[in-house]
Amino acid sequence: MTRIAMSMGLATSLMVGSVAAEAAESWRMATPWSGGPWLERDAKTFADYVNQLTGGDIEIEVFPGGTLGGALRVTNTVKSGVAEVSHNYINYDYGTDPTAALLAGHSSGLTPEEFMLWMYEGGGAKLYEEFRLEVFDVVAFPCSTLGTEIFLHSNKKVETLEDFQGLRLRTSGAWAEIASSLGASTVVMAGGEIYSALERGVIDAAEWGSPEMNRPTGFQEVAQYVILPGVHQSGGFLECQVNQKAWDGLSKEQQELLRLAGKLSVFDSWLASSFADLDAYQELIDGPNEMVQLDQSFIDAIYEETEKWENKYAAENEWFARVLTSQRSFEETMSRWPEYRLPIGSANN
Template sequence: MDRRSLIKHAGIAGVLAAGVAPAVHAQQAMRWRIASSFPKSLDTIFGAAEVFAKKVGELSGGKFTITVHAGGELMPPFGVLDGTSNGTVEMAHTAPYYFFGKDPTYALDCAIPFGLNSRQMTAWMYQGNGLSLMREFYANVGIVNFPMGNTGAQMGGWYRKEIKSLADMKGLKMRIGGFGGKVLERIGAVPQNIPGGEIYQSLEKGTIDAAEWVGPYDDLKLGFNKVAPHYYYPGWWEGGPQLTLFVNKKAYDGLSSEYKAMIETAAAYAHTDMQAKYDAKNPAALKTLVSQGTKLHPFPADVMNAAFKAAEQIYAELSASNPAWKKIYADFSAFRRDQNLWFRFTENAFDSFMQRQKL
């Protein structure tokens, strides 16, 4: 009886009893690299790539080794899209909205202002048309994409001076990633696209007036509260920003079906693990920030309303000029409409009640 027939008829118990190694041990040893857009100091967002690499190693019995490299180590943090596309590295882990300058459609694989929250984004990717639509888009640059992490809804950033009304946004120089900068520009601010590792120095020197990153846990580690006392919420440009694993398509196509399955499985594991870490770590970090003098503020209503109106105008303009955006955004926005209807009666009602209780 040949190996394949034995596995089919004996089952896993019989295979192990017969001393036949699982198919993974017959795989060719592989060594790949993954370029991150993030600094090693951020154990949550950079750490997701390490979680992924470790899981692939475990699933492959050590046959498939992936080394993780921080932003700037192999290439600039914002160079990972081109680096993966042209095969300089096999993989990258990044926030796709960093590349909205190449095509705004990239942002739909991460977050757009007033978009989906994290659960809705995951639902759109895995159970809606999100993953298939984005796969079609990424095929144009030779990349296969996998969802790999989400921070959950973010904070609205750190400001050197208090924002009391929309007028205070005029001329404000703010570090903001991705699409949010386009909206801020419409309401009078001056967006700056700066990698995470360079934000603190820019705030400290006064090169910028404000900056957003993620939320309390990462922001505390980066020390933003030491150079900007006012902390705003919510991060309306990032209601559920998804991180993405880029895989060079030629390299991916050359893998066995087992190794492809390991990448998909490990990426999904890291996807869930990242948000679990943020949800677990952010509460204590926020308490610490407040105890150190951080001043929490909600964005003024006129800022929120103006930003929403500007975002809707931008999306309409893009739908009229960018076929790729139009196709994907139409599906995205329809999904968002139904999700918000559902969440209104369930998540929002429950959360609102619970947050009013004295537990």
């Protein structure tokens, strides 16, 4: 909290000391989100912080997915200048560079709390911004936290690696590759198609998000089993991107204020989503679904296959290797954490 207070103090001093803006900037924000917390809460939280911290010099109007361009092509929308800013998921650009998966969150990766520490104390945010600028020609930085996901909503009970063989699984990105290597039959489809596909038996199972994000989808209504834990996506981040020309038109003070707005939004999203997940998960426990825990041998197999996947891309992609090396070094540092810190949620249990 001291860090947050200091950051707010810095923001105030920057605003007082900055040159008065010539005129208020009116920016449009592109998103992939049709609704839900990522649009209504997280994207708008960032827009509100930017407005407050810049003293109204930058006003951002948030648009739902598909309004300003393709919902999954938000990076192009910002790069072209159709929108000055976005709230986005870097993993949608996985096909261009798999390094995106490391920055978005991937199987057996960092938890939300570890991700925040790595981003802001372990050099992750600096790597993030450098990668986006060099490879995609946009300025980008973290601005929302992703919670640990539910491993599967499934009509087939999955506990072991053997149960996973031939599973018709809706997924995407890095996990699609890793899950296929583990024996699943993966299918990539838009989020709006998943409910119907589960209901009609087109797929056996699907992964999507954390308990809070999955609650309004209704997956629990058409899939009997809730499979845990979400080792395929233990935590992650959403980003805010800024068009390079729009960014260059800002003062250095304003640029720092936008980064600060992202950091404050990350903290807010972590608080809100973590608490909302508790309530949503309790609803699943109290409901008619069967809660299933993965066998440890299957989890170990996922870790092993993920490491193979990481090593493969690190050998052929310089950016992937840089980010992976940083994360692995951080994980080694964090290995001491359990020696003196109690697990979250363990008090009085």
